[in-house]
Amino acid sequence: MTYLNEFIFPVRVYYEDTDAGGVVYHANYLRFMERARTEWLRTLGFEQDTLAQELNAVFVVAGLEIAYRKPARFNDALLVDAKIDTIGRASLLFKQEIWREGRNNSRELLTTASVKVVCVNTGTFRSMTIPTAIRELLQ
Structure with missing residues (x-):
């Protein structure tokens, strides 16, 4: 489900996502979140490889805070929400x-x-203004 500033991405927990106890390994939550942000960008009409090739722009994680409240387990159906x-x-x-x-x-x-x-x-890895086409969609 997509709105301009919010995206919900469904994920199924596979065995490979879990540790020996059948609980999702902590770093995999970050992978699920990354996928949601990438798919959100895709639904807006922007592929990350195209942004890099045509606009010399990529989005990188500069910081994060995460709180694990309850564990996800093997075969759970999850919804990953990404909201600006x-x-x-x-x-x-x-x-x-x-x-x-x-x-x-x-x-x-x-x-x-x-x-x-x-x-x-992409050449300098210095921050740059978000491309106008993306910014206009978000504001």
């Missing part, structure tokens, strides 16, 4: 949540995070 909280000149601050889908459309909050991504030039 703040738009800066060269950065976006995402508020992200991961929910477990339950029966009867119930949801259980598992993880919350604030993720700051910065637009950088």
Whole structure:
């Protein structure tokens, strides 16, 4: 499901995502969040490789805070939410949540995070203004 400043990405937990106890390994939550941000950008009509090749721009994670509230487990159906909280000149601050889908459309909050991504030039890796086409869609 997509709105301009919010995107919800479904994820199924596979065995490979878990540790020996069948619980999602902590770093994999970050992978799920990265996929949600990438798919959100794609639904807006922007492929990351095209941005890099044509505009010399890529988005990189500059910082994050994450809170693990409850564990996700093997075979859980998750919803990964990516919502833009703040738009800066060269950065976006995402508020992200991961929910477990339950029966009867119930949801259980598992993880919350604030993720700051910065637009950088592919040649210098210095911050650059977010491309106009993306900025116009978000404002």
